[in-house]
Amino acid sequence: MAADASAQRVAALAAGLLIVFLALALLSGWFSDYALELGGRVLLLMTLAEAWNLLAGYGGLVSLGTASFVGVGAYVLVGVMNRGAGLPLACLAAGLAAAALALLVSRAVFRLRGLYFTVGTLALSEALRLFMINFQPLGGATGLFLSPDVPGLRGLFLLALGLFAAATILMELATRSRFSILLRAVRDDEDAAAQIGVRPFRIKLLAFVFASVLMGLGGALQGLKLGAVEPYGMFGLQWTVNVLAIVIIGGQGLRLAALLGSVFVVTLGELLASYPALHLAITGLILIIVIRFAPQGLAGLTIRLARRLRRSTRA
Amino acid sequence: MNGAPQDAAVPLLVASGLSKHYGGVRAIDEVSLTLPRGTVLGVIGPNGAGKSTLIGLLGGALRPTAGRIQFDGVDVTGEPAAERARRGIGRTYQIPRPFLDMTVRENLLAAQYSLEPFIGRQRALDACDGILERTGLADAANLAARALPLLRRKRLEVARALALKPRLLLLDEVGAGLVDSEVGDLIALIRALAREVQGLIIIEHVLRIVRECCGELLVVNFGRKLAEGHTAAVLASEQVAAVYLGTAHAGAIPSPQAAAATGLAGLVQANAPQAEPAGVPLLELRDLHAGYGLARVLTGIDLVVRTGQAVAILGTNGAGKTTLASVISGLIRPSAGELRIDGVNRVGAGPHQIARLGISQCMEGRRIFAPLSVAENLLLAAGRASKAERSRRLDLVYGVFPVLRERRAQGGTSMSGGQQQMLAIGRALMSRPRLIIFDEISLGLAPVVMDQLYAALAALRAAGLTMLIVEQDVQRALDLADEVHVMEHGRIALSGTATQIRDNPVLRHLYIGTAD
Numbered sequence: 111m112a113a114d115a116s117a118q119r120v121a122a123l124a125a126g127l128l129i130v131f132l133a134l135a136l137l138s139g140w141f142s143d144y145a146l147e148l149g150g151r152v153l154l155l156m157t158l159a160e161a162w163n164l165l166a167g168y169g170g171l172v173s174l175g176t177a178s179f180v181g182v183g184a185y186v187l188v189g190v191m192n193r194g195a196g197l198p199l200a201c202l203a204a205g206l207a208a209a210a211l212a213l214l215v216s217r218a219v220f221r222l223r224g225l226y227f228t229v230g231t232l233a234l235s236e237a238l239r240l241f242m243i244n245f246q247p248l249g250g251a252t253g254l255f256l257s258p259d260v261p262g263l264r265g266l267f268l269l270a271l272g273l274f275a276a277a278t279i280l281m282e283l284a285t286r287s288r289f290s291i292l293l294r295a296v297r298d299d300e301d302a303a304a305q306i307g308v309r310p311f312r313i314k315l316l317a318f319v320f321a322s323v324l325m326g327l328g329g330a331l332q333g334l335k336l337g338a339v340e341p342y343g344m345f346g347l348q349w350t351v352n353v354l355a356i357v358i359i360g361g362q363g364l365r366l367a368a369l370l371g372s373v374f375v376v377t378l379g380e381l382l383a384s385y386p387a388l389h390l391a392i393t394g395l396i397l398i399i400v401i402r403f404a405p406q407g408l409a410g411l412t413i414r415l416a417r418r419l420r421r422s423t424r425a
Numbered sequence: 426m427n428g429a430p431q432d433a434a435v436p437l438l439v440a441s442g443l444s445k446h447y448g449g450v451r452a453i454d455e456v457s458l459t460l461p462r463g464t465v466l467g468v469i470g471p472n473g474a475g476k477s478t479l480i481g482l483l484g485g486a487l488r489p490t491a492g493r494i495q496f497d498g499v500d501v502t503g504e505p506a507a508e509r510a511r512r513g514i515g516r517t518y519q520i521p522r523p524f525l526d527m528t529v530r531e532n533l534l535a536a537q538y539s540l541e542p543f544i545g546r547q548r549a550l551d552a553c554d555g556i557l558e559r560t561g562l563a564d565a566a567n568l569a570a571r572a573l574p575l576l577r578r579k580r581l582e583v584a585r586a587l588a589l590k591p592r593l594l595l596l597d598e599v600g601a602g603l604v605d606s607e608v609g610d611l612i613a614l615i616r617a618l619a620r621e622v623q624g625l626i627i628i629e630h631v632l633r634i635v636r637e638c639c640g641e642l643l644v645v646n647f648g649r650k651l652a653e654g655h656t657a658a659v660l661a662s663e664q665v666a667a668v669y670l671g672t673a674h675a676g677a678i679p680s681p682q683a684a685a686a687t688g689l690a691g692l693v694q695a696n697a698p699q700a701e702p703a704g705v706p707l708l709e710l711r712d713l714h715a716g717y718g719l720a721r722v723l724t725g726i727d728l729v730v731r732t733g734q735a736v737a738i739l740g741t742n743g744a745g746k747t748t749l750a751s752v753i754s755g756l757i758r759p760s761a762g763e764l765r766i767d768g769v770n771r772v773g774a775g776p777h778q779i780a781r782l783g784i785s786q787c788m789e790g791r792r793i794f795a796p797l798s799v800a801e802n803l804l805l806a807a808g809r810a811s812k813a814e815r816s817r818r819l820d821l822v823y824g825v826f827p828v829l830r831e832r833r834a835q836g837g838t839s840m841s842g843g844q845q846q847m848l849a850i851g852r853a854l855m856s857r858p859r860l861i862i863f864d865e866i867s868l869g870l871a872p873v874v875m876d877q878l879y880a881a882l883a884a885l886r887a888a889g890l891t892m893l894i895v896e897q898d899v900q901r902a903l904d905l906a907d908e909v910h911v912m913e914h915g916r917i918a919l920s921g922t923a924t925q926i927r928d929n930p931v932l933r934h935l936y937i938g939t940a941d
Contacts, residue, residue: 288538291527295535300525301486305518306536306589307510 118251120210120286131275146263147190148333148380152372153270154328157277158349159356159368164284167363170297170319175219175231176353179208179322183329185242188254188339197261198394201330208326212319220314235345242341253340254331254339266335273331277324285365293317355393355419359400361407370408429674434460435498436461437593437624438483443492445478445648452478455492460593465615465625466655467639471669471871472922475648476628477519480595484516485509497595500876511540513761515591519628519842521578523570523585528555530605532565532581536588546777553588559614560584570813576602576742583614593624602897604741612637630871644669695886705768706731707860708753708784713762715752722748724915726762730860730893735886737894737902737923739932740912746895749912750864753893754786755779783859787849787866793837799848800833806855815855822851825881843874850881856939860891867898879905903927 138146158176165171183204190200219230243251259267284290295303296310304310333339352375360371375393382389404411426747438460445453453475460466468476481487483494485506493502526531533553537544546778557563560580565573570581577909579599608631619625621672629635635642635656642659644652646668652659659665708730722745730736740746751757753764755776763770766782774782787807794802803822807815823830826847832840837848846866853861863882866879867875868882879901888906896902903909909926911919919931926932 168521274680288534288542291531291535294527294531295524295539298526299508299522302518302522302524303535303539305484305486305510305516306585307507308535308539309507336801 120282123268124282127275127278131271134271135268138264138271141264141267143263146267148376150267150270152261152376153267153274154331155352155356155372155376156368157270157274158328158353159323159360159372160274160277160281161328162353163323163357163362163365164281164317165321166357167367168285168290168297169293169314171318172228173231173321174228174350174354175235176325177345177347177349178235179211179325180329180332180340180349181235181238181242181339182209182211183326184333184339184344185248185254186326187333188332189248192254192257197334199302200250201327204326204330205323206326208322208329209319211326212322213315216311216315216318220311221316232350235347235350239341239345242345251341251342252343253338256337256339260334260337266331269331269334273324273327276327278298280320280324281365289313289316318370355397357407359399359407361409361411364406364409365412366409366412367407370412374408433462437464437497439495440483441495443479443494444490445475445487446483446490451648453482453645456645456648456650457492458643458650458653460624460626462623463558463619463638463822464641465619465627467625467635467642468628468645469630469635469642469665469669469871470645470651471841472578472843472874474645477597478885479645480516480597480626480628484514487517491826495843507539510589510591513590513592514595515586515589515593516595517579517582517586517597517599521575523573523578523581523913525569528567529562529570529573529581529584530554532570532585533557536585540589556584556587560587561610571735574747587618591622593626594618594622596625596629598628598630598869600629600634602606602742602865603631604897605633607742608633612839629870632660632872669871675857677831686725706765707767708893709763709765709767710753710767711763713752713759713764714757715748715757717757721758721760722725722915723752726915726917728910728917729892732859732891733889734908735892735894737896737906737909738912738920739899739902739909742897743914744912746912747864748786750786750862750893750895753779753862754784780856784862785853785856785858785860786862786864787853788864793845793848793852795836795838797837798834799829799837799840800824802837802848803829803851803855806852808856810857818855819856822854825884826851827855836894843870843877846870846874846878847881852880854885858890860893861885862893862895862896863896867896867901875901899932 121263138149141149152193158180162173162176165173186204186207187200190203191197195203215234219227219234222230225310242248250253260266284293292308292313294302295306295308296313300310303313329344333344336343356371356375357367359374360367360369378393378396382392400407406413436459438458439765440459441457442606443453443456444451446738456475456479458466467750468479470476478487478496482489485501485504485508493500495501496509496512496514498610499512500513501514504512523529524535527535530550530553531733532550533556537549537552541549554563554566557566560583562577562580562584565577573581579601583596583599591756596615601610612634615627615634619638625638627634627639629639639656642652642654642656643650644659644665651668652662652665658726706729708728710726710728713723713726713728714721726749728736728749738746748757752759755771755774755778759772762772764772766779766784771779771782794805797805803819804815807818810818810855823833829851832844838845840848850861850863850866853863866878870878875898880906881890882894894902894906901925903923906923909921909923911926911932919926919929921929
């Protein structure tokens with residue numbers, strides 16, 4: 111009976127999400143350019159945040175390598191499209207390339223645990239950035255330009271919406287399924303998990319590949335939007351830091367984190383757009399405040415407030 | 426998983442020449458053992474003898490330095506833990522390692538799903554709930570494992586290993602901290618399990634379990650095999666009595682701490698009369714209530730501890746003993762009642778404030794700071810004492826427990842269980858307290874180590890230390906205490922002097938579990 115109830119809830123949630131996505135897609139024709147641009151940015155960051163949350167929140171794999179996968183996705187999309195391939199094929203290639211990179215480095219980074227894993231992924235992304243700056247066949251420091259025409263703002267918005275929808279479905283599967291039980295077991299105690307037959311390497315690898323594909327696709331979208339890719343931007347640390355800030359402010363390990371965190375971070379960015387220095391300082395300050403007073407972030411606060419409200423109305 | 430071809434003639438497990446060296450330390454040195462099908466093998470030995478290392482080697486958590494392990498005729502020496510688990514080797518950890526942020530049921534489901542990823546959901550849930558029922562955890566299925574107290578976490582260790590449907594089960598001290606009636610339940614469970622699995626290896630200090638469950642016994646000392654054979658014969662051997670069983674079985678009472686007792690007064694805060702107005706007890710609880718959320722654990726406790734007294738709190742698990750200790754040390758805030766120290770009500774004071782009033786706790790589960798060395802663990806507790814004073818106290822603690830001096834530069838948690846417990850007591854002494862609460866200090870210790878600890882406690886008591894002892898081991902507590910309180914269902918059911926209580930039939934009644 112409990113299973114039925116939860117199945118019903120999942121179905122209701124899926125239907126609700128579907129309606130929201132369709133409504134957004136239909137209504138986007140009336141959105142202003144500013145709204146489309148902003149909406150697209152929020153959706154892209156949400157996708158990346160979901161991916162990072164899967165790794166860090168559910169898998170305990172605090173990665174500082176987001177930029178590597180975003181960058182690889184962007185470069186592969188531009189490269190493939192410049193050779194005459196269509197957008198779907200280019201996106202597929204971008205996702206696969208990110209997955210391939212994840213597979214390639216997994217042996218090395220999973221040997222490291224905890225903080226060492228974090229530092230290892232950071233080293234990976236910095237090394238990749240330096241390599242891309244100096245590797246002339248891929249444009250070196252100037253990067254590559256996208257020759258074919260890019261879709262307009264609405265097209266980009268719809269792509270971002272589609273990507274986020276895919277990410278949501280993937281995350282629903284990964285966080286509600288039996289896979290999530292195995293992933294959380296590995297997060298809580300890798301050795302104890304192995305002792306009951308869980309193969310930690312495979313479980314971590316699966317999560318890492320899932321997340322990397324999403325990050326690669328996010329990068330592809332960003333490359334498409336900019337029409338050009340260069341190593342400082344696409345492999346830059348700001349991707350890593352932004353996504354991390356979003357999840358921490360939103361609430362690590364909670365599903366609402368991506369939405370609340372992205373909206374918050376993008377809104378803050380818009381409000382302080384004219385004061386870039388102040389923007390950084392304020393983001394830092396907010397991070398400190400959140401970590402100190404609301405370790406479960408905005409999502410945690412929301413849940414707590416909702417509970418208190420419900421209790422007080424019941425009383 | 427049990428479908429592999431089984432040749433009854435092939436022993437379930439064969440370990441030959443197994444060694445594990447850490448640098449120069451030989452945790453396990455050339456140990457061989459053979460486990461025929463259907464055997465329950467007990468492994469005993471002093472704390473630090475290498476028993477848990479042996480389990481780690483068999484389970485695959487540790488790589489042997491030398492030697493081979495064959496499971497069911499297959500060489501599994503090079504296989505990691507996960508692969509051995511999938512072959513059917515299940516183990517528990519001595520210090521439980523549940524998945525803390527998952528529910529109890531999810532802890533078991535992890536084993537189910539890793540083994541059979543495509544098993545029907547309902548079947549998996551039924552299997553898990555069946556195991557939880559057997560291990561007495563059914564009521565906790567939806568709780569986060571973090572919410573379980575130590576002993577229930579130990580149950581969860583067993584339950585989780587069972588979810589693996591193991592053919593060989595390795596149990597690492599699952600009986601520690603249980604009272605007689607609970608040990609009886611555990612023995613029944615182990616016997617039932619022995620019929621289901623093909624082999625069992627049990628590390629245990631609770632001799633009743635060893636006697637009643639294990640057909641064969643292996644004694645390990647300093648990483649080497651000391652004796653091996655039928656349980657009764659091994660337990661009867663003098664050699665085993667000397668290194669492991671200690672006084673309770675051998676008769677003689679060695680007291681290595683007696684000599685140190687003279688200097689101990691320096692560790693015990695002088696019972697200055699001005700701090701002790703006549704008639705005002707050091708610690709007094711009046712109608713104290715406490716609990717966790719909705720669960721009311723303590724329901725009206727009245728208790729008095731006077732300076733120089735040794736007061737023991739006895740009772741079954743779940744009676745509220747550890748909660749009581751936590752309330753006194755300020756870790757849990759009581760919901761009603763008074764906690765008076767020197768006659769002043771201190772309800773609401775934090776643990777650091779209580780500690781500053783001279784009340785120190787030696788906690789269940791030891792809680793040694795792992796990254797710190799033995800000496801650092803001790804010095805940390807000395808607080809703001811002057812440098813000379815700190816080194817003086819350090820010397821006195823080393824006098825009580827000489828082994829701590831030998832190990833002073835070593836990491837706090839790298840020592841054996843008994844040595845860690847000595848460190849925990851030493852740490853409590855370093856603050857030069859007026860009252861120490863000893864919370865289940867004998868948990869999981871070899872009989873011979875318990876003797877040493879209680880000899881040290883007796884010496885401290887003789888030096889005038891006031892102590893509150895929360896204990897499972899009735900006999901030892903009665904030997905030490907002046908006054909005894911027996912707790913049941915969150916209240917004190919019986920109080921009196923040690924002699925009165927010893928002869929009281931109600932104590933036996935409460936403890937054996939027929940009181941309900």
